[in-house]
Amino acid sequence: MGEVIRVTVWNEGRHEKTMEECKAVYPDGMHTVIAGFLSAEPDIEAGTATLDEPDHGLTDDVLAATDVLTWWGHMAHHEVRDEIVDKVHARILDGMGLLCFHSAHYSKIFRKLVGASASLRWREVGEKERLWVVQPGHPIVQGVGDYIELPHTEMYGEFFDVPQPDNLIFVSWFAGGEVFRSGLCYYRGRGKVFYFRPGHETFPIFKNPQIQRVIINAVRWAAAPGSEAALGAGNVVPLEKLET
Amino acid sequence: MGEVIRVTVWNEGRHEKTMEECKAVYPDGMHTVIAGFLSAEPDIEAGTATLDEPDHGLTDDVLAATDVLTWWGHMAHHEVRDEIVDKVHARILDGMGLLCFHSAHYSKIFRKLVGASASLRWREVGEKERLWVVQPGHPIVQGVGDYIELPHTEMYGEFFDVPQPDNLIFVSWFAGGEVFRSGLCYYRGRGKVFYFRPGHETFPIFKNPQIQRVIINAVRWAAAPGSEAALGAGNVVPLEKLET
Amino acid sequence: MGEVIRVTVWNEGRHEKTMEECKAVYPDGMHTVIAGFLSAEPDIEAGTATLDEPDHGLTDDVLAATDVLTWWGHMAHHEVRDEIVDKVHARILDGMGLLCFHSAHYSKIFRKLVGASASLRWREVGEKERLWVVQPGHPIVQGVGDYIELPHTEMYGEFFDVPQPDNLIFVSWFAGGEVFRSGLCYYRGRGKVFYFRPGHETFPIFKNPQIQRVIINAVRWAAAPGSEAALGAGNVVPLEKLET
Amino acid sequence: MGEVIRVTVWNEGRHEKTMEECKAVYPDGMHTVIAGFLSAEPDIEAGTATLDEPDHGLTDDVLAATDVLTWWGHMAHHEVRDEIVDKVHARILDGMGLLCFHSAHYSKIFRKLVGASASLRWREVGEKERLWVVQPGHPIVQGVGDYIELPHTEMYGEFFDVPQPDNLIFVSWFAGGEVFRSGLCYYRGRGKVFYFRPGHETFPIFKNPQIQRVIINAVRWAAAPGSEAALGAGNVVPLEKLET
Numbered sequence: 001m002g003e004v005i006r007v008t009v010w011n012e013g014r015h016e017k018t019m020e021e022c023k024a025v026y027p028d029g030m031h032t033v034i035a036g037f038l039s040a041e042p043d044i045e046a047g048t049a050t051l052d053e054p055d056h057g058l059t060d061d062v063l064a065a066t067d068v069l070t071w072w073g074h075m076a077h078h079e080v081r082d083e084i085v086d087k088v089h090a091r092i093l094d095g096m097g098l099l100c101f102h103s104a105h106y107s108k109i110f111r112k113l114v115g116a117s118a119s120l121r122w123r124e125v126g127e128k129e130r131l132w133v134v135q136p137g138h139p140i141v142q143g144v145g146d147y148i149e150l151p152h153t154e155m156y157g158e159f160f161d162v163p164q165p166d167n168l169i170f171v172s173w174f175a176g177g178e179v180f181r182s183g184l185c186y187y188r189g190r191g192k193v194f195y196f197r198p199g200h201e202t203f204p205i206f207k208n209p210q211i212q213r214v215i216i217n218a219v220r221w222a223a224a225p226g227s228e229a230a231l232g233a234g235n236v237v238p239l240e241k242l243e244t
Numbered sequence: 245m246g247e248v249i250r251v252t253v254w255n256e257g258r259h260e261k262t263m264e265e266c267k268a269v270y271p272d273g274m275h276t277v278i279a280g281f282l283s284a285e286p287d288i289e290a291g292t293a294t295l296d297e298p299d300h301g302l303t304d305d306v307l308a309a310t311d312v313l314t315w316w317g318h319m320a321h322h323e324v325r326d327e328i329v330d331k332v333h334a335r336i337l338d339g340m341g342l343l344c345f346h347s348a349h350y351s352k353i354f355r356k357l358v359g360a361s362a363s364l365r366w367r368e369v370g371e372k373e374r375l376w377v378v379q380p381g382h383p384i385v386q387g388v389g390d391y392i393e394l395p396h397t398e399m400y401g402e403f404f405d406v407p408q409p410d411n412l413i414f415v416s417w418f419a420g421g422e423v424f425r426s427g428l429c430y431y432r433g434r435g436k437v438f439y440f441r442p443g444h445e446t447f448p449i450f451k452n453p454q455i456q457r458v459i460i461n462a463v464r465w466a467a468a469p470g471s472e473a474a475l476g477a478g479n480v481v482p483l484e485k486l487e488t
Numbered sequence: 489m490g491e492v493i494r495v496t497v498w499n500e501g502r503h504e505k506t507m508e509e510c511k512a513v514y515p516d517g518m519h520t521v522i523a524g525f526l527s528a529e530p531d532i533e534a535g536t537a538t539l540d541e542p543d544h545g546l547t548d549d550v551l552a553a554t555d556v557l558t559w560w561g562h563m564a565h566h567e568v569r570d571e572i573v574d575k576v577h578a579r580i581l582d583g584m585g586l587l588c589f590h591s592a593h594y595s596k597i598f599r600k601l602v603g604a605s606a607s608l609r610w611r612e613v614g615e616k617e618r619l620w621v622v623q624p625g626h627p628i629v630q631g632v633g634d635y636i637e638l639p640h641t642e643m644y645g646e647f648f649d650v651p652q653p654d655n656l657i658f659v660s661w662f663a664g665g666e667v668f669r670s671g672l673c674y675y676r677g678r679g680k681v682f683y684f685r686p687g688h689e690t691f692p693i694f695k696n697p698q699i700q701r702v703i704i705n706a707v708r709w710a711a712a713p714g715s716e717a718a719l720g721a722g723n724v725v726p727l728e729k730l731e732t
Numbered sequence: 733m734g735e736v737i738r739v740t741v742w743n744e745g746r747h748e749k750t751m752e753e754c755k756a757v758y759p760d761g762m763h764t765v766i767a768g769f770l771s772a773e774p775d776i777e778a779g780t781a782t783l784d785e786p787d788h789g790l791t792d793d794v795l796a797a798t799d800v801l802t803w804w805g806h807m808a809h810h811e812v813r814d815e816i817v818d819k820v821h822a823r824i825l826d827g828m829g830l831l832c833f834h835s836a837h838y839s840k841i842f843r844k845l846v847g848a849s850a851s852l853r854w855r856e857v858g859e860k861e862r863l864w865v866v867q868p869g870h871p872i873v874q875g876v877g878d879y880i881e882l883p884h885t886e887m888y889g890e891f892f893d894v895p896q897p898d899n900l901i902f903v904s905w906f907a908g909g910e911v912f913r914s915g916l917c918y919y920r921g922r923g924k925v926f927y928f929r930p931g932h933e934t935f936p937i938f939k940n941p942q943i944q945r946v947i948i949n950a951v952r953w954a955a956a957p958g959s960e961a962a963l964g965a966g967n968v969v970p971l972e973k974l975e976t
Contacts (some may be wrong), residue, residue: 093849093893095381115847116920117825119964127974130483132646132667133473136434137339141471146647157968158620158659159634159961161825161921166411166896167431168652171659171667175484177971179620179661187411188848189893190380227385229377229891232851236889239374239909240419242859337605337649359603360676361581363720371730376890376911390891401724402864402903403717403878405581405677410652412896415903417911421727423864423903432604433649473647476607480645483665486615583869618971621961624922625827629959655898655919663972675899678868715873717865727862728907 005044005223008066009035010057012073013050021202030072030199030206037212044219051076056084063087067223068097070215071104072199078108085109093189093231097222099215102199105160110195113188117161120180126152126203127175131182135169140183140194140217148210153203156180162195172197183214190226194218249288249467252310253279254301256317257294265446274316274443274450281456288463295320300328307331311467312341314459315348316443322352329353337433337475341466343459346443349404354439357432361405364424370396370447371419375426379413384427384438384461392454397447400424406439416441427458434470438462493532493711496554497523498545500561501538509690518560518687518694525700532707539564544572551575555711556585558703559592560687566596573597581677581719585710587703590687593648598683601676605649608668614640614691615663619670623657628671628682628705636698641691644668650683660685671702678714682706737776737955740798741767742789744805745782753934762804762931762938769944776951783808788816795819799955800829802947803836804931810840817841825921825963829954831947834931837892842927845920849893852912858884858935859907863914867901872915872926872949880942885935888912894927904929915946917953921963924954 011031015022026033035046049057051073063069069088073080085108092098092113100110105118131148133141148170157178163186170183182197196214198205205211255275259266270277279290293301295317307313313332317324329352336342336357344354349362373394377385392414401422407430414427426441440458442449449455499519503510514521523534537545539561551557557576561568573596580586580601588598593606619636621629636658645666651674658671670685684702686693693699743763747754758765767778781789783805795801801820805812817840824830824845832842837850863880865873880902889910895918902915914929928946930937937943 113847115845117963121962121965121968123968123970125970125974127970130665130667133471134646134648134669135431135652136471136473136647137431137436138470139468141473142469144471144473146471146473146477157965158622159624159963159965160622161963163895163918163920164623164656164898168656171646171669173661173665173667175970175972175974177618177661179618179659179667181622181659186895187379187381188895192381224383225386226382227377227380227388227390229380229385229388229390230853231849231891231893233390233853233889233891236853236855238855238857238859238907240907242857242907357603359601361719365718365721365724367724367726369726369730371726374909374911378890378892378913379896380891401721402866403719403721403868404866405719407651407674407676408654408867408900412900415890415911415913417905417909419726419728419730421862421905423862423905423911425866425903430651432651474609475605475647475649477609477645477647480609480611482611482613482615482663484663486613486663621959623919624959624961625919625924626958627956629961630957632959632961634959634961634965675867675869680869712871713874714870715865715868715876715878717868717873717876717878721878 005219006065006067007038007044007046007070007219008062009038009046009048009070010072011048011050012076013052014076015074015201019201025202025204030201033206034070038216038219041216051079056080058084058088060087063091063096066096068099068219070099070101071107071109072101073107074103074201077106080108085112089113092191092193095190095225097191098193099218099222100193100195102197105195113186113193114162116163120160121157121178123155123176127155129153130173131170132173133169134171135167138167138169139221140169140214142217143213144210150198150205150208153198153205154200156197189231190229192222194222249463250309250311251282251288251290251314251463252306253282253290253292253314254316255292255294256320257296258320259318259445263445269446269448274445277450278314282460282463285460295323300324302328302332304331307335307340310340312343312463314343314345315351315353316345317351318347318445321350324352326352329356333357336435336437339434339469341435342437343462343466344437344439346441349439357430357437358406360407364404365401365422367399367420371399373397374417375414376417377413378415379411382411382413383465384413384458386461387457388454394442394449394452397442397449398444400441433475434473436466438466493707494553494555495526495532495534495558495707496550497526497534497536497558498560499536499538500564501540502564503562503689513690513692518689521694522558526704526707529704539567544568546572546576548575551579551584554584556587556707558587558589559595559597560589561595562591562689565594568596573600577601580679580681583678583713585679586681587706587710588681588683590685593683601674601681602650604651608648609645609666611643611664615643617641618661619658620661621657622659623655626655626657627709628657628702630705631701632698638686638693638696641686641693642688644685677719678717680710682710737951738797738799739770739776739778739802739951740794741770741778741780741802742804743780743782744808745784746808747806747933751933757934757936762933765938766802770948770951773948783811788812790816790820792819795823795828798828800831800951802831802833803839803841804833805839806835806933809838812840814840817844821845824923824925827922827957829923830925831950831954832925832927834929837927845918845925846894848895852892853889853910855887855908859887861885862905863902864905865901866903867899870899870901871953872901872946874949875945876942882930882937882940885930885937886932888929922958922961926950926954
C-alpha cells in the first residue's frame with residue numbers, strides 16, 4: 001500500500017545469444033521486456049539478473065532487496081549453481097515471492113519447491129492455446145475475461161507431475177488435443193510461488209497485453225506481506241503450566 | 245488501489261438489546277464497533293445493517309453497493325428470511341466478499357455456502373484460546389506474529405463439519421483440551437469467503453487490536469477484484485471448427 | 489474388506505420414457521445399465537430407485553441400507569422433493585457416499601453440497617472429449633491410462649462454478665475449444681462425494697468399459713469407512729482441568 | 733483386493749544402540765515392532781531395512797519389491813546417502829507409498845518431497861497430546877473416534893513449514909499450549925505420502941493400539957494402485973489434426 005514492489009527478473013539469457021529467431025523477438029533479452037512492462041506500473045520497480053553474471057546476478061544483496069523474483073530458463077538449468085538455488089529457496093521461505101514462467105517448470109528452484117519431477121508432455125509446432133480461468137475470484141485474474149487465447153505457442157500437456165496447487169487459476173486447452181494446469185499458486189514457508197505456463201523464447205508471448213496483465217497481478221499477489229511467524233522456532237518452553 | 249472498499253457490517257443485534265452483559269460491552273451494538281475500526285482505515289468505508297431493519301437492512305441497493313459484507317448472528321439465525329439469504333448468496337457468487345464471525349458458522353448463509361452442517365463442539369466458560377498461524381504467507385495474517393492469544397473466550401472444537409478450506413490460515417488451541425480450524429478461506433463463484441472464529445457477544449473480542457488487524461486484512465483480501473469470467477454462460481457455439 | 493458394498497442407483501428416468509433416442513440406447517433406463525455393471529463386481533450389490541416411485545424410491549430404509557448412492561437427473565431436478573434432498577444430505581454427512589454423473593451437476597443435492605451455482609457452459613453437438621488424468625495416484629483412476637477418449641458427447645466447459653475439490657482427478661479437453669474439471673472428489677461430514685462429468689442420456693457413455701471402470705473405482709472409494717467422529721457434539725465439558 | 737501389500741519398514745536404528753531408555757522400550761529396534769504389528773494383518777507382509785546395512789538396506793531389488801515404505805530417522809538424517817534418497821524419491825513418483833513418522837519430518841526424503849524446510853517448534857518434557865480427527869471421511873481414520881490421546885510425548889508445534897496437504901487428517905493439541913497439523917496426505921507423481929506426527933524413540937508410541945490402527949490404515953491407503961499415466965511422456969505428436 002503505497003510502497004514500491006522490488007522485482008528482480010531473472011533470465012537464463014542464452015537463447016537470445018545463440019538463436020536467431022529468439023534474437024529477432026527479444027533483441028535485448030526476454031528479461032528486458034519483462035522488466036520493462038513491470039516497471040511501467042507505478043508501484044513496481046524491476047531490475048534484471050542473468051545466468052552469466054557473477055553469482056548469476058543473484059548476490060545476497062540482490063536477494064535481500066528483492067520482493068518478487070521472476071524466473072525463465074530452458075537450455076542451461078544445470079548450469080545454475082546449487083548454492084545459489086539454495087539461497088533463493090531460503091529467501092522464498094523467508095517471504096520473497098517467485099514467479100516461474102514456461103520452461104522454468106524444469107528449473108532447479110521450481111523442482112526443489114514442488115518436490116516432484118515437474119515432467120510433462122510437450123510439442124513445438126506453434127499450435128493454439130486457450131487458457132481458461134477456473135478460479136475467477138483470485139486477484140491474479142483481475143481484468144481477465146473467460147480465457148486468454150494464444151494463437152501460436154508450444155504445447156505442454158498433462159500429466160504435469162506437480163503437487164495439487166493451493167489455488168488452481170488456469171487450465172489450458174491445446175489444439176492438438178491436450179490440456180494443462182497452467183496457472184498454479186503455491187505457498188512455501190512465508191513465501192508465495194506462481195507457476196505460469198506461457199512464455200516461449202520465440203513466440204512473442206511476453207508482449208501479449210493479457211499475459212502482461214496476469215504477470216503484473218501475480219507480482220502484486222506474490223509481494224503481499226504475510227505474518228512474521230517464525231520458521232524453525234526450535235526448542236521452546238511451555239506456554240502453559242504443565243502438571244508435574 | 246486508491247479506491248475505497250465499501251463494507252456493510254451486518255449484525256443480528258438482539259443480544260445487545262436483551263442481555264445486560266452484552267449491552268455492557270457493546271452499548272451501541274457489535275456492528276457499531278466493527279464498522280468503527282474499519283472506517284478508521286483510509287481505504288475502507290463501513291456502513292451497518294441489522295436483522296430488525298426492513299429486509300434486514302440488506303436491500304438490493306445496499307447489496308449492489310457492498311464490496312464486502314461481514315456477518316454476525318447467533319440467537320435468531322432462523323429469523324433471517326430465505327429470500328434475503330438467496331440474494332446475499334447470489335451477490336457473493338457475483339463477486340462480493342463475505343466475512344463470517346464466530347457463531348455465524350450456523351448462519352443460513354454460511355451453511356448454504358459450505359454445503360455441510362457446520363456443526364461443532366462448544367463450551368462457554370471463558371477459557372483461554374491461542375490462534376496459531378499455519379499459513380504465514382497469506383495476506384490475512386499481515387502484522388500477526390506466531391499466534392494471537394485471547395485470555396477468555398468461548399471454546400469451539402473439532403470436528404468442525406465444513407469442507408477443507410482453499411486456504412487454512414489459523415488453528416486454535418483451547419485450555420480445555422480442544423483444537424479448532426479457526427481461520428478459513430473459501431472461493432465461491434467470483435466471490436471470496438473468510439470464516440473467523442473469534443467474536444463473542446460478551447467477551448470484548450472485537451476490541452482486541454490483533455483481531456481488528458486480521459479483520460481489516462480480511463476485508464482487503466475479500467474485496468480484491470478477480471476475473472469477469474461468466475457464471476452460467478449457458479449454451480455456446482464452438483470456438484473451433486468441428487469435423488462434420 | 490470382504491464385505492459387500494450396497495449401492496443404490498438413482499435415476500430421474502424421464503428421458504427414457506419420453507425420448508426415442510434415449511429409449512433406443514437405454515430401453516430399461518440408465519439405472520438398469522449402471523446397476524448391471526456394478527452388480528457384476530464381486531464386492532458390489534446394486535439396487536435402483538427412480539423419481540416416480542414413492543419418495544423417489546429413497547425411503548428411510550433404503551437410505552439406511554445404502555453405502556453409496558449414484559445420481560442421474562436432468563429434466564426434472566425441480567420435481568425432487570426438498571425433504572428427500574435433506575434426508576439424502578443428512579445421510580451423506582453421516583457417511584454415505586454419493587456419485588453424481590453429468591447433468592446431476594444441477595441436481596438439488598449436488599448444489600446443496602457444493603454451495604455454489606454449479607453453472608457451466610455447454611453444447612450438444614456430439615463432439616469429442618478426452619478426459620486427462622491429473623492425479624494418477626488416486627484409486628479412482630486405477631486401471632486408467634493417460635486419458636479416456638469419448639468420440640461423441642455433449643460439451644461442458646469452464647468456468648464450472650464449484651469449489652476447488654479436495655482432489656482433482658480428471659480435466660477434459662473438448663474438440664470445440666473448451667476444458668472442464670471433470671472428475672472431482674469432495675469430503676462432506678463423514679461422507680465422500682465424486683462428481684464425474686460423463687454420462688449423457690443418448691450417447692452410450694455408461695456402456696463404455698473405461699467409464700464403467702472409473703465408476704466402479706469411485707464406488708469403492710466412496711464406500712470406504714472413515715472415523716466415527718461425532719458430528720454436532722454440542723455442549724461439552726472440558727477434557728482438561730481449567731484454572732479458576 | 734486379495735493381494736498382499738509388501739511393506740519395508742525403514743529405521744535409522746541408532747538410538748536403540750546408543751540410548752538406554754530407547755533400548756528399554758525397543759530392545760530389537762522400532763522397526764521390529766512396526767513390522768510386527770503390520771505383518772499380523774492378513775493382507776500385509778512387512779520386512780525391515782536400517783541405516784547401517786549396505787545401501788541402508790534399500791537396494792534396487794528391495795525398492796522394486798516394496799509397495800509402501802515407512803521411515804523413521806532422527807539423529808543421523810545426514811548419513812543417509814543422497815543417491816539412495818534420489819532412488820527412493822523416484823520410486824515414490826513411480827507409485828510406491830511412503831509413511832514418515834515423527835522426527836522423519838527432517839529426513840532428506842521428506843524435505844525433498846515437500847519442498848520446504850519442514851521446520852517446527854518442539855519440546856521434550858513428556859506432556860499430553862490429543863490428535864483430533866478433522867477429516868472423518870478419510871480411510872486413514874477408520875476405527876478412530878473423535879481423537880487419540882497420548883499421555884506422554886514430545887511436543888511438535890506450528891508453524892510447521894510444509895505445504896498445505898492434499899488432505900489434512902489430524903490436528904494435535906498439546907498441554908503446553910501448542911497445536912500441530914499431525915496427519916498429512918500428499919500426492920506426488922503416481923505415489924502417495926502420509927506424514928504422521930507420533931512415534932517417539934522412548935515413549936512407547938508404536939505400541940499404542942490406536943496409533944497402530946492409523947498406521948495400518950495408512951499402509952492400505954498408500955498401497956492402493958492408481959493410474960498408469962506416464963510421467964515424463966516427453967515430445968509427443970498431436971492427437972488431433974492441426975491446421976497448417
